Amino acid sequence: MSPQISNNIRSLRRRAGLSQEELAAAAGLSTTTVGKIEQGGSVRMETFARLAHALGVDTEALFASGSPHPVPDDKGNGRYLLALRRQLMPPIGLVDATATSVTVASRADLERQIDAAHTHYHADEYDEMARCLPGVLAGTQAALFAAEDDASRQAMLSTHARAQLVTGKYLTQVRQYDLAYQALSAGIRDARAAEDQITAAVGVIGLCWLLLRQDRFSEAQELAVTTADVVEPRMSTATPGQLAAWGELALRIASAAVRNNRAEDARDARRMAASAASALGRESSNFRTHWGTFGPATAAVKTIEDLSLKRDARGVLRDSDQGPLATAALRRLGRPSPSSWNRHRLDVVRAHALLGSHQDAMDELTGLRIEAPEWLKHQSIARQLMQDILKRRRRTLTKDMRLMASHLGISG
Incomplete structure (x- = not known):
């Protein structure tokens, strides 16, 4: 952890007139943990949130403004996604580059290619995404340049925007x-230029997800609120x-607010999402009008995510098979998207681990490794949970534990 973050926490504690023991008690942490944090120990987001709540500040107030830690070896990633980098970040000089010849496909064919990219995404076929997306972007760009009148240009702007948004979705996931910001921001601008409000709103939903992943909670919440105000539908x-876009924006508001110690804002946003989900039925x-799958079950798993962030393990397990998430209800209402459902299952893993039920946690993790192996590799929370299980294990590791550690790249 950056020394600046440690200094921020220490300074806020002293300003509040609290000793380390008093802060630990208010945050539900041990005094030893608070001491380690102020000395630069690593901190998870849920711990930041508990400290912020105890100190009466937004979670963001704890974060540093200094330079990041040096990365020991990041050169490997630079070798990947070269074709996407060329599309999203072309070299710019004093003379325009010579245009390359690209066959202009029909808009219908390009839309089918974008739909196919979404299919790869939801099947966790990330290598296939990396291969197909450069061609999709080049194809929509060529068709946009070839548009012969304003009407066809407006239509192609929307299609090009959708190509950029699915690219941004993939890049955020990995x-x-x-790069994801390049794709998402360009897609939003193109959709706005095409006066395609729903597609632009879908792009904002994606950008809010990106901001959340960067711990930029206030910006994510403000962006989602202002956009939701613009697109709020008549039920x-x-x-x-329209219902899905508004509901998904409400989910982003709630996710940002709960992480930033703004519980009332989170509750209001969860009610908005529930209203949109209820109207959908x-x-x-x-994916031509939504960022992801949305409905009653999706709204429910995101509410359970709030309980997980609060370390309410019993609440997570209690609600994970009730209401819209009961087996019969899922058959009637439909399931969330694979990524939302799998993320929910990681919350269940965390709940079991917090209660000391490590075999139940491993059963859930093993199911995810079998059903969504590539997705699981990209989940830092899965590595954290597995490291916790290994740290607390007193006996010889089981075969499933060894396989999971290997799959997630955990050594030692």
């Missing part, structure tokens, strides 16, 4: 945040796409 006449998946 934690290439700077009686709204299309599924069941899970809805249409």
